[in-house]
Amino acid sequence: MEEIILQAKGIQKYFHDPVDVPVLKDINFKINKGEFTSVVGKSGCGKSTLLYILSTMDTDYQGELYIDNVLMSGKKEAELAAVRNEKIGFVFQFHYLLYEFTVLRNVMLPGLKLGKYSEKEVEHRAMERLKRLNIDQLALKMANQLSGGEKQRVAIARALINDPDIIMGDEPTGNLDKKNSEIVFDIFNQLTEESNQTMLIVTHDMEFAAKSRRTIVMEDGKIIKQ
Amino acid sequence: MNNKLIVNIAISLLLARLKQTVVAAVGVTFSIMMFITLLGFMNGLNDMLDGLILNRTPHVRLYNDIKPEPNQAINRVKELKNTYHFINRIKSSGSRKEIYNSLAIMHAIQQDPRVLGLAPKINAPVFFNDGSIEITGVINGVDVEAENKLFFFNDYVTKGNSADLKTISNSIILGKGLAEKLLANIGDVVSITTSQGERFSLKVVGYFQSGLMDLDKVQSFASINTTQKILGKGNQYITDIQVKLKDIKQAPAIAKEYGQLYGCDAEDIQTANSQFETGSSVRSIISYAVGITLLIVAGFGIYNILNMMIFEKMESIAILKATGFSGKDVKRVFMFIALSIGFFGGLAGLFFGFVLSSVVDNIPFNTAALPTITTFPVNYNLFFYIIGFVFSLITTYFAGYFPSKKAGKVDPVVIIRGK
Ligand SMILES: Nc1ncnc2c1ncn2[C@@H]1O[C@H](COP(=O)(O)OP(=O)(O)OP(=O)(O)O)[C@@H](O)[C@H]1O
Numbered sequence: 001m002e003e004i005i006l007q008a009k010g011i012q013k014y015f016h017d018p019v020d021v022p023v024l025k026d027i028n029f030k031i032n033k034g035e036f037t038s039v040v041g042k043s044g045c046g047k048s049t050l051l052y053i054l055s056t057m058d059t060d061y062q063g064e065l066y067i068d069n070v071l072m073s074g075k076k077e078a079e080l081a082a083v084r085n086e087k088i089g090f091v092f093q094f095h096y097l098l099y100e101f102t103v104l105r106n107v108m109l110p111g112l113k114l115g116k117y118s119e120k121e122v123e124h125r126a127m128e129r130l131k132r133l134n135i136d137q138l139a140l141k142m143a144n145q146l147s148g149g150e151k152q153r154v155a156i157a158r159a160l161i162n163d164p165d166i167i168m169g170d171e172p173t174g175n176l177d178k179k180n181s182e183i184v185f186d187i188f189n190q191l192t193e194e195s196n197q198t199m200l201i202v203t204h205d206m207e208f209a210a211k212s213r214r215t216i217v218m219e220d221g222k223i224i225k226q
Numbered sequence: 227m228n229n230k231l232i233v234n235i236a237i238s239l240l241l242a243r244l245k246q247t248v249v250a251a252v253g254v255t256f257s258i259m260m261f262i263t264l265l266g267f268m269n270g271l272n273d274m275l276d277g278l279i280l281n282r283t284p285h286v287r288l289y290n291d292i293k294p295e296p297n298q299a300i301n302r303v304k305e306l307k308n309t310y311h312f313i314n315r316i317k318s319s320g321s322r323k324e325i326y327n328s329l330a331i332m333h334a335i336q337q338d339p340r341v342l343g344l345a346p347k348i349n350a351p352v353f354f355n356d357g358s359i360e361i362t363g364v365i366n367g368v369d370v371e372a373e374n375k376l377f378f379f380n381d382y383v384t385k386g387n388s389a390d391l392k393t394i395s396n397s398i399i400l401g402k403g404l405a406e407k408l409l410a411n412i413g414d415v416v417s418i419t420t421s422q423g424e425r426f427s428l429k430v431v432g433y434f435q436s437g438l439m440d441l442d443k444v445q446s447f448a449s450i451n452t453t454q455k456i457l458g459k460g461n462q463y464i465t466d467i468q469v470k471l472k473d474i475k476q477a478p479a480i481a482k483e484y485g486q487l488y489g490c491d492a493e494d495i496q497t498a499n500s501q502f503e504t505g506s507s508v509r510s511i512i513s514y515a516v517g518i519t520l521l522i523v524a525g526f527g528i529y530n531i532l533n534m535m536i537f538e539k540m541e542s543i544a545i546l547k548a549t550g551f552s553g554k555d556v557k558r559v560f561m562f563i564a565l566s567i568g569f570f571g572g573l574a575g576l577f578f579g580f581v582l583s584s585v586v587d588n589i590p591f592n593t594a595a596l597p598t599i600t601t602f603p604v605n606y607n608l609f610f611y612i613i614g615f616v617f618s619l620i621t622t623y624f625a626g627y628f629p630s631k632k633a634g635k636v637d638p639v640v641i642i643r644g645k
């Protein structure tokens with residue numbers, strides 16, 4: 001029996017600027033554990049908007065969102081922050097590393113916030129993930145001294161630190177050249193295959209989408225194929 | 227774990243902007259330094275001026291004033307009860323300047339637990355004779371030991387020794403101004419005439435300098451015994467009982483009580499010297515006002531720097547929130563930055579305030595009016611340091627509060643979408 005990790009029920013969103021514009025219209029879908037799903041669609045069709053809602057960062061919507069079978073809609077800000085910390089890993093188009101910290105520390109931060117492991121253990125886990133992404137030799141560099149591709153890999157390591165239920169990405173390869181895009185895709189693929197990691201990735205890269213196991217196609221705020 | 231992490235993040239942000247944070251902290255340091263120095267100096271001045279008058283004034287003074295006789299003969303006429311009387315036939319009487327039954331009163335007051343000590347005194351107006359000139363003056367008959375203990379008499383005896391009053395018979399300590407007028411050196415003999423016309427010769431054993439020029443031109447001191455002898459009175463004769471209390475604030479109440487109890491006039495220090503209190507509090511208010519103004523200016527500096535820092539760190543805040551830090555966590559990071567600026571800035575301010583105070587304390591300050599003062603007076607009251615430190619924390623708290631709240635409210639979606 002498939003285990004559902006994320007479920008959207010009748011999600012709708014309006015922007016009120018300056019008149020009410022519907023951006024998402026009645027979105028329904030489920031994501032099972034271990035699935036590698038990509039979301040594609042024309043620019044402006046609402047992919048990012050949907051991802052922000054699914055990631056619990058945007059709470060201004062109608063409908064219901066379940067993560068790990070728990071209803072997220074209506075929870076308090078601090079509770080949602082805790083859910084994001086424990087269950088969701090993020091990779092954005094831009095890496096958003098903190099330049100005040102070393103690579104290692106950047107990866108460790110969400111782990112330290114979770115507080116499940118001691119600092120030593122978190123450090124060890126961070127090193128493991130950096131090794132897996134082949135950037136362990138950069139661990140003690142400051143985050144601003146890395147190349148774009150390296151930074152994106154650090155961001156992936158950071159997303160993995162707490163063994164999240166699901167990794168969400170908004171065009172994680174959008175800023176990368178072909179070679180680096182392939183590296184990132186291979187990493188994602190490897191994570192699904194070897195660690196049964198669930199992925200939900202928004203992308204414009206049709207090659208990338210074609211390689212993923214499942215593709216959700218959006219148009220004009222609706223899912224037209226899943 | 228969470229606290230440690232928050233502190234860790236705050237310190238990293240702070241170190242990354244070290245120059246700005248140091249500038250903000252220097253603002254706090256400067257204002258606390260000025261606050262401490264100003265308050266110390268102003269209160270040093272207050273203490274000095276208080277010492278000049280208040281230390282040397284009894285908290286409660288018992289005496290018999292010369293008063294018009296309240297029971298005029300005309301009062302006894304019943305028919306004129308509701309009219310205004312112009313006729314005061316019976317004159318004021320000075321015959322009873324003496325405090326009646328003084329030994330018993332002094333004994334009773336000594337037993338009062340609210341009393342620190344008392345010193346008897348005789349006020350004897352005399353003429354000092356210098357050739358054909360007569361100079362009016364006053365001999366204060368004092369108990370030297372009590373006077374030293376309670377009113378620091380010896381501090382004001384600039385030449386000679388106050389104890390000589392007791393050991394050398396018929397001796398006198400002259401006010402500096404008076405001695406200059408009489409051309410009297412120590413060891414000289416001055417002659418005086420009492421209001422009753424008796425003549426006496428007294429040996430000068432010292433000079434007295436109170437700091438109040440007018441006082442020093444008329445005052446002189448002799449022992450109680452000598453004064454009683456000059457006036458031709460018995461050894462019970464006392465005109466004033468000066469009482470020093472443990473708590474100066476009780477003076478008005480106790481003065482009233484003693485006045486009724488012992489049937490004489492009683493004056494409290496607050497009534498006698500009300501203008502000095504006003505001067506002291508005005509000086510304190512000025513120093514607090516200046517200190518707080520400086521701190522508020524420093525507070526705006528902190529406010530600006532935090533706002534700038536938050537503006538620069540929008541993306542970092544967004545990612546912290548995206549990866550599971552709550553608004554409250556972010557708020558605490560920036561509050562911690564603000565408060566550590568206040569804490570270290572304030573601490574440095576206390577230190578430099580102390581240093582600057584010591585510098586002021588060593589600046590020579592000589593004035594003929596103040597024989598005991600050689601440098602600027604400074605008060606090192608611990609209370610000012612505590613207040614200064616608390617103020618620096620409060621100011622930085624408020625300066626940090628609004629920027630931190632803003633940081634806590636940053637919407638990560640808006641920031642991430644904007645990239
Ligand atoms: N704050 C906003 N106010 C009003 N309209 C908005 C706002 N943010 C986005 N939109 C609109 O919502 C629609 C969906 O935007 P969204 O960013 O989700 O598109 P997208 O599918 O991610 O596009 P792209 O592939 O270019 O990233 C767009 O038409 C956009 O103009």
Ligand SMILES: [Mg+2]
Binds near residue numbers: 047048049170
């Ligand atoms: Mg988008």
